[in-house]
Amino acid sequence: MIGGLRFAAPLCAVERITLSRREAGWELEAAKSITANEPYLSGHFPSFAIFPGVFAIESLRQAVAYALGELEGSFPEIVSLRSIRFLATLLPGDTMSLHARIGPISAEKSFEVVARCVRNDGVLAVRMSVEFRYPGARHA
Amino acid sequence: MSRQFEELREIVAEVLELEPDEIAETGDFVEQYDADSMRAIEILSRIEKRYKIEIPQRELPQMQNLAAVYTVVSRYAGWQD
Amino acid sequence: MLEYAEILALLPHGHPMVLLDRVLSLEPGVCIIATKAITGSEPCYCNLPRGLATERYAYPVPLLVESFGQAAAILWLETVKSRPHREDGVLMLAVVRNYQVARNAYPGDVLRHIVHLDNIVGDNVIVTGETRVGDKLVATVDSMVAAARPRSVILERGNRGAKVGDPGGPPVVRPGQASGGSVATRIEARNREEMAE
Numbered sequence: 457m458i459g460g461l462r463f464a465a466p467l468c469a470v471e472r473i474t475l476s477r478r479e480a481g482w483e484l485e486a487a488k489s490i491t492a493n494e495p496y497l498s499g500h501f502p503s504f505a506i507f508p509g510v511f512a513i514e515s516l517r518q519a520v521a522y523a524l525g526e527l528e529g530s531f532p533e534i535v536s537l538r539s540i541r542f543l544a545t546l547l548p549g550d551t552m553s554l555h556a557r558i559g560p561i562s563a564e565k566s567f568e569v570v571a572r573c574v575r576n577d578g579v580l581a582v583r584m585s586v587e588f589r590y591p592g593a594r595h596a
Numbered sequence: 597m598s599r600q601f602e603e604l605r606e607i608v609a610e611v612l613e614l615e616p617d618e619i620a621e622t623g624d625f626v627e628q629y630d631a632d633s634m635r636a637i638e639i640l641s642r643i644e645k646r647y648k649i650e651i652p653q654r655e656l657p658q659m660q661n662l663a664a665v666y667t668v669v670s671r672y673a674g675w676q677d
Numbered sequence: 678m679l680e681y682a683e684i685l686a687l688l689p690h691g692h693p694m695v696l697l698d699r700v701l702s703l704e705p706g707v708c709i710i711a712t713k714a715i716t717g718s719e720p721c722y723c724n725l726p727r728g729l730a731t732e733r734y735a736y737p738v739p740l741l742v743e744s745f746g747q748a749a750a751i752l753w754l755e756t757v758k759s760r761p762h763r764e765d766g767v768l769m770l771a772v773v774r775n776y777q778v779a780r781n782a783y784p785g786d787v788l789r790h791i792v793h794l795d796n797i798v799g800d801n802v803i804v805t806g807e808t809r810v811g812d813k814l815v816a817t818v819d820s821m822v823a824a825a826r827p828r829s830v831i832l833e834r835g836n837r838g839a840k841v842g843d844p845g846g847p848p849v850v851r852p853g854q855a856s857g858g859s860v861a862t863r864i865e866a867r868n869r870e871e872m873a874e
Contacts, residue, residue, distance in 0.1 A: 460724075460726065461724060461725060462725075462726070462727075462733065463729070463733040463734075463735070464721045464722050464725065464730065464733060464734050464736065464737055465721055465737055466720065466721045466737055466739065466740055473699070475701075495693075495723075496693055496694045497694075498691065498692075498693075498694075499690050499691035499692050499693050499694030499695060500690055500691070500694040501689045501690060501691065501694075501767070502689075502690075503690035504828065504832060506692070506767075506769075506831065506832075508743060509769065509770045510739035510740070510742050510743045510746075510770065511739060513738070513739040513742065514737060514739040517737070517738065517739065529730065530732065533735070533738075533778070533781070534738040534778055535777070535778055536775065536776065536777045536778065537738075537742070537773050537775070537776035538774075538775060539772075539774055540772065540773035540774075540776075540777075541770050541771070541772055542769065542772070543769055545769070545831050547832065562766065569835065585699050591732065
Protein backbone atom coordinates (compact mmCIF):
# COMPACT_ATOMS: atom_id res chain seq x y z
CA MET A 457 0.00 0.00 0.00
CA ILE A 458 1.20 3.49 -0.83
CA GLY A 459 2.99 4.50 2.38
CA GLY A 460 0.47 2.70 4.58
CA LEU A 461 -2.99 3.88 5.57
CA ARG A 462 -3.05 7.26 7.25
CA PHE A 463 -6.78 7.40 8.02
CA ALA A 464 -9.48 4.94 9.02
CA ALA A 465 -10.37 2.69 6.12
CA PRO A 466 -12.22 -0.61 5.74
CA LEU A 467 -9.51 -2.00 3.48
CA CYS A 468 -6.63 -1.06 1.26
CA ALA A 469 -8.76 -0.15 -1.74
CA VAL A 470 -6.25 1.05 -4.35
CA GLU A 471 -2.97 0.09 -5.94
CA ARG A 472 -0.96 1.84 -8.66
CA ILE A 473 -2.19 5.42 -8.56
CA THR A 474 -1.24 7.75 -11.42
CA LEU A 475 -2.09 11.44 -11.37
CA SER A 476 -1.73 13.62 -14.46
CA ARG A 477 -2.28 17.35 -14.71
CA ARG A 478 -5.00 18.44 -17.12
CA GLU A 479 -6.17 21.87 -18.21
CA ALA A 480 -8.56 22.40 -15.30
CA GLY A 481 -7.75 19.75 -12.75
CA TRP A 482 -6.31 16.26 -13.02
CA GLU A 483 -6.80 12.83 -14.46
CA LEU A 484 -6.44 9.99 -12.01
CA GLU A 485 -5.95 6.34 -12.79
CA ALA A 486 -5.81 3.58 -10.23
CA ALA A 487 -6.38 -0.12 -9.98
CA LYS A 488 -7.54 -2.60 -7.39
CA SER A 489 -7.12 -6.36 -7.62
CA ILE A 490 -9.88 -8.03 -5.69
CA THR A 491 -8.71 -11.05 -3.74
CA ALA A 492 -10.59 -13.62 -1.72
CA ASN A 493 -9.16 -12.46 1.59
CA GLU A 494 -10.08 -8.77 1.60
CA PRO A 495 -11.14 -7.50 5.02
CA TYR A 496 -14.92 -7.70 5.46
CA LEU A 497 -15.35 -10.08 2.51
CA SER A 498 -15.89 -13.07 4.79
CA GLY A 499 -19.14 -11.36 5.78
CA HIS A 500 -20.19 -10.27 2.31
CA PHE A 501 -21.43 -12.79 2.03
CA PRO A 502 -20.67 -15.83 4.21
CA SER A 503 -21.34 -18.38 1.46
CA PHE A 504 -20.22 -16.38 -1.60
CA ALA A 505 -17.90 -13.39 -1.82
CA ILE A 506 -18.90 -10.20 -3.61
CA PHE A 507 -16.85 -7.02 -3.46
CA PRO A 508 -19.19 -4.57 -1.72
CA GLY A 509 -20.24 -1.76 -4.03
CA VAL A 510 -19.45 0.83 -1.39
CA PHE A 511 -15.82 -0.30 -1.44
CA ALA A 512 -15.55 1.15 -4.96
CA ILE A 513 -16.42 4.50 -3.40
CA GLU A 514 -13.66 3.78 -0.90
CA SER A 515 -11.26 3.11 -3.78
CA LEU A 516 -12.06 6.54 -5.16
CA ARG A 517 -11.72 8.18 -1.77
CA GLN A 518 -8.31 6.63 -1.15
CA ALA A 519 -7.07 7.29 -4.69
CA VAL A 520 -8.06 10.95 -4.46
CA ALA A 521 -6.62 11.36 -0.97
CA TYR A 522 -3.27 9.78 -1.76
CA ALA A 523 -2.97 11.38 -5.20
CA LEU A 524 -3.75 14.95 -4.13
CA GLY A 525 -2.21 14.67 -0.69
CA GLU A 526 -2.72 16.67 2.47
CA LEU A 527 -3.54 20.33 2.86
CA GLU A 528 -2.68 21.78 6.25
CA GLY A 529 -2.42 18.26 7.65
CA SER A 530 -5.78 17.04 6.33
CA PHE A 531 -6.76 14.76 3.49
CA PRO A 532 -9.74 15.67 1.30
CA GLU A 533 -13.08 14.34 2.55
CA ILE A 534 -16.24 13.28 0.80
CA VAL A 535 -18.88 16.01 1.10
CA SER A 536 -21.51 14.54 -1.14
CA LEU A 537 -22.12 11.49 -3.29
CA ARG A 538 -24.00 13.23 -6.06
CA SER A 539 -24.59 10.13 -8.13
CA ILE A 540 -23.36 6.57 -7.65
CA ARG A 541 -24.47 3.79 -9.96
CA PHE A 542 -23.48 0.16 -9.43
CA LEU A 543 -23.81 -1.58 -12.76
CA ALA A 544 -21.94 -4.87 -12.52
CA THR A 545 -20.57 -7.02 -9.72
CA LEU A 546 -16.92 -7.40 -8.84
CA LEU A 547 -15.76 -10.75 -7.51
CA PRO A 548 -12.48 -12.08 -6.13
CA GLY A 549 -10.16 -12.59 -9.09
CA ASP A 550 -11.41 -9.45 -10.84
CA THR A 551 -9.34 -6.32 -11.29
CA MET A 552 -11.05 -2.97 -11.17
CA SER A 553 -9.53 0.02 -12.96
CA LEU A 554 -10.58 3.41 -11.76
CA HIS A 555 -10.56 6.39 -14.13
CA ALA A 556 -11.33 9.74 -12.59
CA ARG A 557 -11.52 13.30 -13.71
CA ILE A 558 -10.77 15.69 -10.84
CA GLY A 559 -12.03 19.24 -11.26
CA PRO A 560 -10.25 22.39 -10.13
CA ILE A 561 -10.09 23.12 -6.41
CA SER A 562 -12.34 26.03 -5.51
CA ALA A 563 -11.56 28.86 -3.11
CA GLU A 564 -13.63 26.95 -0.55
CA LYS A 565 -11.22 24.01 -1.07
CA SER A 566 -13.87 21.80 -2.65
CA PHE A 567 -13.69 19.92 -5.93
CA GLU A 568 -15.76 17.61 -8.08
CA VAL A 569 -14.68 14.15 -9.18
CA VAL A 570 -16.32 12.08 -11.89
CA ALA A 571 -15.14 8.50 -12.06
CA ARG A 572 -15.71 5.15 -13.78
CA CYS A 573 -14.67 1.74 -12.51
CA VAL A 574 -14.12 -0.77 -15.29
CA ARG A 575 -13.83 -4.49 -14.65
CA ASN A 576 -10.92 -6.34 -16.26
CA ASP A 577 -13.24 -7.84 -18.91
CA GLY A 578 -14.13 -4.34 -20.06
CA VAL A 579 -17.54 -4.10 -18.37
CA LEU A 580 -18.36 -0.79 -16.72
CA ALA A 581 -18.95 -1.65 -13.06
CA VAL A 582 -19.47 1.68 -11.30
CA ARG A 583 -20.17 5.30 -12.23
CA MET A 584 -19.50 7.95 -9.60
CA SER A 585 -19.88 11.67 -9.26
CA VAL A 586 -18.56 12.87 -5.91
CA GLU A 587 -17.89 16.22 -4.28
CA PHE A 588 -14.79 16.41 -2.05
CA ARG A 589 -13.51 19.15 0.21
CA TYR A 590 -10.43 19.76 2.27
CA PRO A 591 -11.67 20.31 5.85
CA GLY A 592 -11.10 23.54 7.65
CA ALA A 593 -12.71 25.43 4.75
CA ARG A 594 -14.71 28.44 5.81
CA HIS A 595 -18.26 28.62 4.43
CA ALA A 596 -19.68 31.85 3.04
CA MET B 597 -47.15 19.70 -26.07
CA SER B 598 -49.41 19.10 -23.10
CA ARG B 599 -48.49 20.02 -19.56
CA GLN B 600 -48.33 16.33 -18.58
CA PHE B 601 -45.94 15.61 -21.43
CA GLU B 602 -43.61 18.34 -20.18
CA GLU B 603 -43.89 17.03 -16.62
CA LEU B 604 -42.84 13.60 -17.85
CA ARG B 605 -39.96 15.17 -19.76
CA GLU B 606 -38.79 16.80 -16.52
CA ILE B 607 -39.00 13.54 -14.60
CA VAL B 608 -37.08 11.69 -17.31
CA ALA B 609 -34.47 14.44 -17.47
CA GLU B 610 -33.94 14.38 -13.72
CA VAL B 611 -33.47 10.62 -13.67
CA LEU B 612 -31.15 10.66 -16.69
CA GLU B 613 -29.20 13.57 -15.17
CA LEU B 614 -29.75 15.73 -18.25
CA GLU B 615 -31.52 19.00 -19.01
CA PRO B 616 -35.18 18.69 -20.12
CA ASP B 617 -34.38 20.25 -23.48
CA GLU B 618 -31.81 17.51 -24.10
CA ILE B 619 -34.55 14.86 -24.09
CA ALA B 620 -35.92 14.23 -27.57
CA GLU B 621 -39.41 12.75 -27.87
CA THR B 622 -38.25 9.54 -29.47
CA GLY B 623 -34.70 9.52 -28.09
CA ASP B 624 -34.08 5.97 -26.89
CA PHE B 625 -33.02 6.08 -23.25
CA VAL B 626 -30.47 3.31 -23.67
CA GLU B 627 -29.17 3.99 -27.16
CA GLN B 628 -29.18 7.76 -27.06
CA TYR B 629 -28.82 8.64 -23.37
CA ASP B 630 -26.67 5.74 -22.20
CA ALA B 631 -29.23 4.74 -19.57
CA ASP B 632 -28.72 1.61 -17.50
CA SER B 633 -31.66 -0.61 -16.59
CA MET B 634 -32.12 0.99 -13.17
CA ARG B 635 -32.93 4.37 -14.77
CA ALA B 636 -36.16 2.96 -16.22
CA ILE B 637 -37.13 1.71 -12.78
CA GLU B 638 -36.39 5.10 -11.25
CA ILE B 639 -38.46 6.83 -13.95
CA LEU B 640 -41.35 4.44 -13.35
CA SER B 641 -41.18 4.95 -9.60
CA ARG B 642 -41.19 8.74 -9.82
CA ILE B 643 -44.14 8.66 -12.22
CA GLU B 644 -46.07 6.36 -9.89
CA LYS B 645 -45.47 8.67 -6.93
CA ARG B 646 -46.22 11.83 -8.88
CA TYR B 647 -49.50 10.70 -10.39
CA LYS B 648 -50.50 8.24 -7.64
CA ILE B 649 -50.83 5.35 -10.04
CA GLU B 650 -49.35 1.87 -10.24
CA ILE B 651 -47.64 0.76 -13.41
CA PRO B 652 -46.69 -2.93 -13.59
CA GLN B 653 -43.00 -3.66 -14.18
CA ARG B 654 -43.91 -5.58 -17.36
CA GLU B 655 -44.61 -2.21 -19.02
CA LEU B 656 -40.95 -1.22 -18.72
CA PRO B 657 -39.91 -2.63 -22.12
CA GLN B 658 -42.57 -0.35 -23.64
CA MET B 659 -41.15 2.72 -21.90
CA GLN B 660 -37.88 3.23 -23.73
CA ASN B 661 -38.33 6.83 -24.88
CA LEU B 662 -40.30 9.87 -23.74
CA ALA B 663 -43.15 9.47 -26.24
CA ALA B 664 -43.54 5.81 -25.30
CA VAL B 665 -43.52 6.70 -21.59
CA TYR B 666 -46.30 9.21 -22.25
CA THR B 667 -48.36 6.60 -24.09
CA VAL B 668 -48.09 4.08 -21.25
CA VAL B 669 -48.63 6.59 -18.45
CA SER B 670 -51.67 8.23 -20.06
CA ARG B 671 -53.28 4.79 -20.24
CA TYR B 672 -52.80 4.12 -16.52
CA ALA B 673 -53.49 7.70 -15.46
CA GLY B 674 -56.55 7.97 -17.65
CA TRP B 675 -55.39 11.08 -19.49
CA GLN B 676 -57.45 12.18 -22.47
CA ASP B 677 -55.48 12.86 -25.64
CA MET C 678 -37.17 -3.77 18.47
CA LEU C 679 -34.59 -6.18 16.98
CA GLU C 680 -31.33 -7.08 18.66
CA TYR C 681 -28.05 -7.89 16.89
CA ALA C 682 -28.71 -11.65 16.85
CA GLU C 683 -32.05 -11.06 15.11
CA ILE C 684 -30.44 -8.69 12.62
CA LEU C 685 -27.86 -11.39 11.81
CA ALA C 686 -30.68 -13.86 11.22
CA LEU C 687 -32.43 -11.48 8.82
CA LEU C 688 -29.55 -10.16 6.73
CA PRO C 689 -27.51 -12.30 4.34
CA HIS C 690 -24.44 -10.43 5.59
CA GLY C 691 -22.10 -11.93 8.16
CA HIS C 692 -19.56 -10.63 10.63
CA PRO C 693 -17.77 -8.22 10.29
CA MET C 694 -19.90 -6.81 7.51
CA VAL C 695 -23.11 -6.44 9.55
CA LEU C 696 -23.05 -2.70 10.18
CA LEU C 697 -26.18 -2.48 12.32
CA ASP C 698 -26.50 -3.23 16.02
CA ARG C 699 -30.14 -2.68 16.83
CA VAL C 700 -33.45 -1.89 15.18
CA LEU C 701 -35.35 0.57 17.38
CA SER C 702 -38.56 0.62 15.40
CA LEU C 703 -39.88 -0.84 12.22
CA GLU C 704 -43.12 -0.18 10.38
CA PRO C 705 -43.24 -2.49 7.37
CA GLY C 706 -43.91 -0.58 4.18
CA VAL C 707 -43.13 2.73 5.87
CA CYS C 708 -40.07 3.32 7.99
CA ILE C 709 -37.25 1.83 10.05
CA ILE C 710 -35.04 3.33 12.73
CA ALA C 711 -31.85 1.37 13.34
CA THR C 712 -28.60 2.07 15.14
CA LYS C 713 -24.94 1.22 14.81
CA ALA C 714 -22.42 1.99 17.51
CA ILE C 715 -19.03 3.07 16.22
CA THR C 716 -16.18 1.71 18.26
CA GLY C 717 -12.44 2.18 17.99
CA SER C 718 -12.01 -1.57 18.05
CA GLU C 719 -13.66 -2.23 14.70
CA PRO C 720 -11.79 -3.44 11.60
CA CYS C 721 -11.62 -0.07 9.84
CA TYR C 722 -9.44 1.27 12.66
CA CYS C 723 -6.90 -1.55 12.41
CA ASN C 724 -3.29 -0.95 11.49
CA LEU C 725 -3.25 2.80 11.82
CA PRO C 726 0.03 4.36 12.89
CA ARG C 727 0.14 5.97 16.31
CA GLY C 728 -0.15 9.71 16.80
CA LEU C 729 -2.83 10.47 14.21
CA ALA C 730 -5.19 13.38 14.79
CA THR C 731 -8.79 12.66 15.80
CA GLU C 732 -10.16 13.55 12.37
CA ARG C 733 -8.27 10.61 10.87
CA TYR C 734 -10.66 8.39 12.81
CA ALA C 735 -13.75 9.71 11.06
CA TYR C 736 -15.92 6.70 10.26
CA PRO C 737 -15.41 6.10 6.51
CA VAL C 738 -18.28 7.51 4.46
CA PRO C 739 -18.65 4.33 2.38
CA LEU C 740 -19.34 2.42 5.60
CA LEU C 741 -21.93 5.03 6.63
CA VAL C 742 -23.62 4.38 3.30
CA GLU C 743 -23.46 0.60 3.73
CA SER C 744 -24.83 0.79 7.26
CA PHE C 745 -27.76 2.92 6.09
CA GLY C 746 -28.28 0.54 3.18
CA GLN C 747 -28.51 -2.42 5.54
CA ALA C 748 -31.24 -0.66 7.52
CA ALA C 749 -33.05 -0.20 4.21
CA ALA C 750 -32.54 -3.90 3.48
CA ILE C 751 -34.21 -4.91 6.74
CA LEU C 752 -37.12 -2.59 6.03
CA TRP C 753 -37.49 -4.18 2.60
CA LEU C 754 -37.21 -7.74 3.93
CA GLU C 755 -39.89 -7.14 6.54
CA THR C 756 -42.08 -5.34 4.01
CA VAL C 757 -42.04 -8.04 1.33
CA LYS C 758 -42.37 -10.90 3.82
CA SER C 759 -46.09 -10.99 3.32
CA ARG C 760 -46.07 -10.60 -0.46
CA PRO C 761 -44.74 -12.75 -3.31
CA HIS C 762 -41.03 -12.04 -3.61
CA ARG C 763 -37.78 -13.63 -4.73
CA GLU C 764 -36.52 -15.97 -2.01
CA ASP C 765 -33.06 -16.43 -3.49
CA GLY C 766 -32.57 -12.72 -4.04
CA VAL C 767 -29.55 -10.86 -2.76
CA LEU C 768 -30.30 -7.20 -2.14
CA MET C 769 -27.59 -5.17 -3.87
CA LEU C 770 -27.12 -1.45 -3.68
CA ALA C 771 -27.78 -0.12 -7.18
CA VAL C 772 -28.09 3.67 -7.02
CA VAL C 773 -27.24 6.45 -4.60
CA ARG C 774 -28.48 9.95 -5.40
CA ASN C 775 -27.37 12.98 -3.49
CA TYR C 776 -25.99 11.52 -0.28
CA GLN C 777 -24.86 14.58 1.66
CA VAL C 778 -22.44 14.35 4.56
CA ALA C 779 -23.25 16.96 7.20
CA ARG C 780 -20.59 15.99 9.74
CA ASN C 781 -18.22 13.15 10.49
CA ALA C 782 -18.95 10.39 12.99
CA TYR C 783 -16.33 9.03 15.38
CA PRO C 784 -15.69 6.14 17.76
CA GLY C 785 -18.10 6.58 20.66
CA ASP C 786 -20.90 7.83 18.39
CA VAL C 787 -24.06 5.82 17.90
CA LEU C 788 -25.35 6.22 14.35
CA ARG C 789 -29.13 6.32 14.10
CA HIS C 790 -30.49 5.70 10.60
CA ILE C 791 -34.03 6.80 9.80
CA VAL C 792 -35.03 5.16 6.55
CA HIS C 793 -38.32 5.88 4.76
CA LEU C 794 -39.66 3.58 2.11
CA ASP C 795 -40.34 5.59 -1.02
CA ASN C 796 -41.48 2.85 -3.39
CA ILE C 797 -41.12 -0.77 -4.36
CA VAL C 798 -40.97 -1.54 -8.09
CA GLY C 799 -40.81 -5.26 -8.67
CA ASP C 800 -37.69 -6.50 -6.90
CA ASN C 801 -36.30 -3.00 -6.45
CA VAL C 802 -36.70 -0.82 -3.37
CA ILE C 803 -36.30 2.94 -3.28
CA VAL C 804 -35.67 4.67 0.03
CA THR C 805 -34.87 8.07 1.41
CA GLY C 806 -33.75 9.18 4.85
CA GLU C 807 -31.05 10.44 7.14
CA THR C 808 -28.46 9.44 9.70
CA ARG C 809 -28.02 11.19 13.03
CA VAL C 810 -25.86 10.95 16.12
CA GLY C 811 -28.05 12.18 18.93
CA ASP C 812 -29.80 15.16 17.41
CA LYS C 813 -26.84 16.02 15.16
CA LEU C 814 -27.24 15.33 11.48
CA VAL C 815 -24.52 13.12 9.98
CA ALA C 816 -25.95 12.53 6.52
CA THR C 817 -29.06 12.96 4.36
CA VAL C 818 -30.02 10.60 1.59
CA ASP C 819 -32.19 11.91 -1.24
CA SER C 820 -32.61 8.53 -2.86
CA MET C 821 -31.11 5.08 -2.61
CA VAL C 822 -32.17 2.17 -4.79
CA ALA C 823 -31.43 -1.45 -3.98
CA ALA C 824 -32.23 -4.35 -6.25
CA ALA C 825 -32.83 -7.98 -5.31
CA ARG C 826 -31.10 -10.14 -7.84
CA PRO C 827 -30.89 -13.93 -7.94
CA ARG C 828 -27.58 -15.18 -6.63
CA SER C 829 -26.90 -17.07 -9.88
CA VAL C 830 -27.14 -13.89 -11.95
CA ILE C 831 -24.82 -11.95 -9.65
CA LEU C 832 -22.13 -14.60 -9.69
CA GLU C 833 -22.33 -15.29 -13.41
CA ARG C 834 -19.27 -14.22 -15.35
CA GLY C 835 -19.70 -12.70 -18.78
CA ASN C 836 -22.47 -10.53 -17.37
CA ARG C 837 -22.74 -8.09 -20.24
CA GLY C 838 -25.85 -6.34 -18.97
CA ALA C 839 -24.00 -3.12 -18.34
CA LYS C 840 -23.04 -0.78 -21.14
CA VAL C 841 -19.36 -0.16 -21.47
CA GLY C 842 -18.38 3.53 -21.34
CA ASP C 843 -15.28 3.19 -23.47
CA PRO C 844 -14.33 0.52 -25.94
CA GLY C 845 -11.36 -1.69 -25.33
CA GLY C 846 -9.80 -3.33 -22.31
CA PRO C 847 -8.01 -1.99 -19.27
CA PRO C 848 -6.14 1.28 -19.78
CA VAL C 849 -2.39 1.68 -20.14
CA VAL C 850 -1.06 3.44 -17.08
CA ARG C 851 0.51 6.69 -18.28
CA PRO C 852 3.46 8.18 -16.48
CA GLY C 853 2.37 11.06 -14.28
CA GLN C 854 2.90 14.54 -15.63
CA ALA C 855 2.02 16.44 -12.51
CA SER C 856 3.57 19.87 -12.35
CA GLY C 857 6.05 20.55 -9.60
CA GLY C 858 4.94 20.85 -6.02
CA SER C 859 2.03 19.25 -4.25
CA VAL C 860 -1.55 20.38 -4.56
CA ALA C 861 -1.36 21.72 -1.03
CA THR C 862 1.55 24.05 -1.73
CA ARG C 863 -0.15 25.32 -4.89
CA ILE C 864 -3.33 26.21 -2.95
CA GLU C 865 -1.31 27.85 -0.18
CA ALA C 866 0.67 29.87 -2.74
CA ARG C 867 -2.53 31.08 -4.39
CA ASN C 868 -4.02 31.99 -1.01
CA ARG C 869 -0.90 33.97 -0.13
CA GLU C 870 -1.10 35.81 -3.47
CA GLU C 871 -4.76 36.66 -2.89
CA MET C 872 -4.10 37.93 0.64
CA ALA C 873 -1.22 40.11 -0.57
CA GLU C 874 -3.50 41.95 -3.04
